[in-house]
Amino acid sequence: MTPTSIAARAAVLSEVGAPPALRDVQVREPVGDEILVRVQAVGICHTDISLAARWPGKRMPMVFGHEGAGIVEAVGRTATVRVGTRVVLTFNSCGQCNHCKAGESAYCRQSTALNMRGDRGEVSGSVRGEHGPINGDFFGQSSFATYALAHQRNTVPIGDEIEMSVAAPLGCSVQTGVGSILNALRPVLGQSVVIFGAGAVGLSAVMGARIAGARVIIAVDPIAERRALAVELGATATVDPAAGDVVSTLAEFTGGGADHVLDTTAIPAVLTEAVTALRSRGQLGIVGLGAPIAELPVGLIMGRGLRIRGIVEGDSVPSTFIPELIDLHKRGDLPLEKLITTYDFADFDNAWAAAQSGAAIKPVLTF
Ligand SMILES: NC(=O)c1ccc[n+]([C@@H]2O[C@H](COP(=O)([O-])OP(=O)(O)OC[C@H]3O[C@@H](n4cnc5c(N)ncnc54)[C@H](O)[C@@H]3O)[C@@H](O)[C@H]2O)c1
Numbered sequence: 001m002t003p004t005s006i007a008a009r010a011a012v013l014s015e016v017g018a019p020p021a022l023r024d025v026q027v028r029e030p031v032g033d034e035i036l037v038r039v040q041a042v043g044i045c046h047t048d049i050s051l052a053a054r055w056p057g058k059r060m061p062m063v064f065g066h067e068g069a070g071i072v073e074a075v076g077r078t079a080t081v082r083v084g085t086r087v088v089l090t091f092n093s094c095g096q097c098n099h100c101k102a103g104e105s106a107y108c109r110q111s112t113a114l115n116m117r118g119d120r121g122e123v124s125g126s127v128r129g130e131h132g133p134i135n136g137d138f139f140g141q142s143s144f145a146t147y148a149l150a151h152q153r154n155t156v157p158i159g160d161e162i163e164m165s166v167a168a169p170l171g172c173s174v175q176t177g178v179g180s181i182l183n184a185l186r187p188v189l190g191q192s193v194v195i196f197g198a199g200a201v202g203l204s205a206v207m208g209a210r211i212a213g214a215r216v217i218i219a220v221d222p223i224a225e226r227r228a229l230a231v232e233l234g235a236t237a238t239v240d241p242a243a244g245d246v247v248s249t250l251a252e253f254t255g256g257g258a259d260h261v262l263d264t265t266a267i268p269a270v271l272t273e274a275v276t277a278l279r280s281r282g283q284l285g286i287v288g289l290g291a292p293i294a295e296l297p298v299g300l301i302m303g304r305g306l307r308i309r310g311i312v313e314g315d316s317v318p319s320t321f322i323p324e325l326i327d328l329h330k331r332g333d334l335p336l337e338k339l340i341t342t343y344d345f346a347d348f349d350n351a352w353a354a355a356q357s358g359a360a361i362k363p364v365l366t367f
């Protein structure tokens with residue numbers, strides 16, 4: 001029996017280098033562990049932008065979007081979420097491998113296939129357009145669409161209190177930024193944290209560092225408005241990289257080097273600075289996507305006993321961490337509204353352009 005489909009509208013990428021464009025599509029009904037979500041808000045993350053720019057033609061047409069939030073419309077036979085539940089969608093994972101079983105699903109062995117490939121290996125396509133199948137499984141959701149087909153493992157109930165537009169970015173940027181601090185780097189009371197890049201991820205990290213009780217929180221970003229917002233959110237100082245030698249300024253502000261540094265820029269030269277800004281035994285977390293290679297001061301890393309680690313999705317276990325983030329928001333510790341600019345889904349082009357240019361820190365499409 002062929003599953004039936006539902007009429008939807010989606011932002012479809014069909015040309016190398018061009019932006020996605022809104023199209024009429026059909027999304028098939030959920031089977032197995034799948035969950036059909038009527039999307040009410042979806043954030044644009046820098047990962048959508050950078051992957052769309054280099055997405056191979058052979059994997060088009062393609063629907064991006066991995067910060068969806070909405071209401072469960074229908075479920076497959078083995079999914080346990082109820083129809084009508086308010087949910088956010090996050091990254092997908094297999095639930096079976098050693099990492100998933102150890103509570104490290106961000107490092108799932110199937111992560112690339114389940115999040116980055118874009119399809120379900122299904123010939124007819126879970127999403128179809130005028131000209132045939134469209135890849136509709138980006139991060140297990142492809143939520144730049146009025147309906148998204150997600151999975152049991154990447155769907156998290158959010159209760160009734162948080163607004164959809166605020167909940168949407170919890171699924172990626174916010175859990176990545178806050179989680180990189182609270183779950184991965186784990187500064188203790190009184191330590192210093194330096195964050196390179198004050199975009200949605202970096203500013204979420206600033207809020208995380210404040211929650212952790214860091215004494216010195218420094219945001220580095222060339223954009224003055226972003227530095228000002230960082231201060232509003234808890235940074236104790238900011239640095240404009242254009243204003244002079246960043247490393248010596250940071251050494252001064254931290255009293256000789258930072259205990260923790262987070263890089264969200266993925267700029268090779270910034271990564272070198274980020275390592276150099278650490279004090280002995282300090283650690284660098286890398287979340288930025290895109291630096292192919294960077295020059296690192298090996299003698300310094302050895303001599304100071306530094307640690308460098310990559311961080312995916314803030315080491316989060318979304319089913320427990322997203323509800324914690326919602327509590328922090330409720331208590332006023334995560335004023336996410338300050339990062340968000342909402343756009344009507346019909347205005348996708350402008351939202352995409354604002355994300356690309358940096359005019360909006362966290363554009364969220366609403367439906
Ligand atoms: N690892 C993960 O799981 C994960 C999850 C989400 C996003 N990401 C990645 O994290 C990165 C940040 O995402 P975002 O949405 O915050 O992007 P963003 O582009 O809004 O933020 C990057 C910031 O870096 C600043 N910047 C540029 N040059 C700089 C310099 N020389 N020094 C300091 N700052 C500089 C920019 O002005 C900008 O504010 C992206 O690469 C994204 O793909 C990774």
Ligand SMILES: [Zn+2]
Nearest residue numbers: 094097100108
């Ligand atoms: Zn797994």
Ligand SMILES: [Zn+2]
Nearest residue numbers: 045047172173
């Ligand atoms: Zn993302």
